[in-house]
Amino acid sequence: MKRRIITMIFTLMLTALVFYVNFDAYLAADPLIADFYIEHFKPDTYAQNAVAAIYLNYRVFDSIFETLILLVSVTAVINLSWRRTDD
Numbered sequence: 443m444k445r446r447i448i449t450m451i452f453t454l455m456l457t458a459l460v461f462y463v464n465f466d467a468y469l470a471a472d473p474l475i476a477d478f479y480i481e482h483f484k485p486d487t488y489a490q491n492a493v494a495a496i497y498l499n500y501r502v503f504d505s506i507f508e509t510l511i512l513l514v515s516v517t518a519v520i521n522l523s524w525r526r527t528d529d
Contacts (some may be wrong), residue, residue, distance in 0.1 A: 483499075
């Protein structure tokens with residue numbers, strides 16, 4: 443029981459730290475980069491839609507790593523939420 447409480451407190455503190463660090467972050471695309479994507483998405487990716495080109499071609503590794511992080515997070519939650527008889 444004590445271990446579970448310590449784990450929950452640590453998780454809440456870490457979550458609060460992440461929210462504090464990223465709360466005031468302003469992320470905007472540089473106009474030069476946005477113009478580059480708009481002008482070059484058809485010759486680079488042969489896609490008809492700019493959003494699909496950016497998401498599926500330019501950001502493919504980002505999407506793969508996001509999926510990997512989600513998988514690791516779900517695995518950790520499942521592992522930590524199992525009920526143990528020695529608590």
